[in-house]
Amino acid sequence: MNDFASTPELILLPAVDIAGGKAVRLTQGEAGTETSYGDPVDAAADFARQGAKWIHLVDLDAAFGRGSNASVLRRVIKQVKGVNIELSGGIRDDATLEAALESGAARINLGTAALENPEWAADVIARYGEAIAVGLDVRGTTLAARGWTKDGGDLWTVLDRLEAAGCSRYVLTDVTKDGTLQGPNLELLRDVTARTPKPVVASGGVSNLDDIAALRDLVPLGVEGAIVGKALYAGAFTLAEALDVAAG
Numbered sequence: 001m002n003d004f005a006s007t008p009e010l011i012l013l014p015a016v017d018i019a020g021g022k023a024v025r026l027t028q029g030e031a032g033t034e035t036s037y038g039d040p041v042d043a044a045a046d047f048a049r050q051g052a053k054w055i056h057l058v059d060l061d062a063a064f065g066r067g068s069n070a071s072v073l074r075r076v077i078k079q080v081k082g083v084n085i086e087l088s089g090g091i092r093d094d095a096t097l098e099a100a101l102e103s104g105a106a107r108i109n110l111g112t113a114a115l116e117n118p119e120w121a122a123d124v125i126a127r128y129g130e131a132i133a134v135g136l137d138v139r140g141t142t143l144a145a146r147g148w149t150k151d152g153g154d155l156w157t158v159l160d161r162l163e164a165a166g167c168s169r170y171v172l173t174d175v176t177k178d179g180t181l182q183g184p185n186l187e188l189l190r191d192v193t194a195r196t197p198k199p200v201v202a203s204g205g206v207s208n209l210d211d212i213a214a215l216r217d218l219v220p221l222g223v224e225g226a227i228v229g230k231a232l233y234a235g236a237f238t239l240a241e242a243l244d245v246a247a248g
Helices: 040-049 070-079 094-102 112-116 118-131 155-165 186-195 209-216 239-247
Strands: 011-019 022-025 054-059 084-088 107-110 132-139 142-145 150-154 170-174 200-203 223-228
Touching: 011 040, 011 070, 011 239, 022 040, 040 054, 040 070, 054 070, 070 084, 094 107, 094 118, 107 112, 107 118, 112 118, 112 155, 118 132, 118 155, 132 155, 142 155, 150 155, 155 186, 170 186, 186 200, 186 209, 209 223, 209 239, 223 239
Parallel strands: 011 054, 011 223, 054 084, 084 107, 107 132, 132 170, 170 200, 200 223
Antiparallel strands: 011 022, 132 142, 142 150
């Protein structure tokens, strides 16, 4: 390192979304748009081999309230070594939170519960600190809840409330971009990072290596990482190539 410290790397979190025991991708988060990509353990292990430090693991059935892939999630976490797991989907009460933490996940991403049950979310944030991130899934400036099927309130109102509760990290998704390969919403990321000193993980829309570079340019503003899904599965680039760009 020279005296002029370079911008820290953008942390990439390849996504493994699970429905019906299979790794799948959705378009704009809509149930019924799944494309299957096989065994989640194989998908996660491949990302680990390519150098992933984190994997964003999602139980879509739990998020949509139509079942659980808890045993599959545990299998991924147990069998894929050397990576941190950020776990998301259907974590809405003490029982599901404790099961998620006991699974070996390094971080839990709360979604709907943080919108619908703010007192519980504030208590969880106070108890578990860095182990809890809150997912802010946004259309415009309106939050989406219940697997993106219900409105969850105003982004800025909820963000202020979570700031007051001491939330340590946010995962910000532009629902209209997710799974569309149309590029991330950089303006939304700038707006949110201007309102919070806490790190923000970007999600949705990454389509090419230029998008990774554009997100890395936002690291000094507070964008810590980016979740990458469909572009990897579609073969737009490899994770190794993306990690190279993310490192600068």
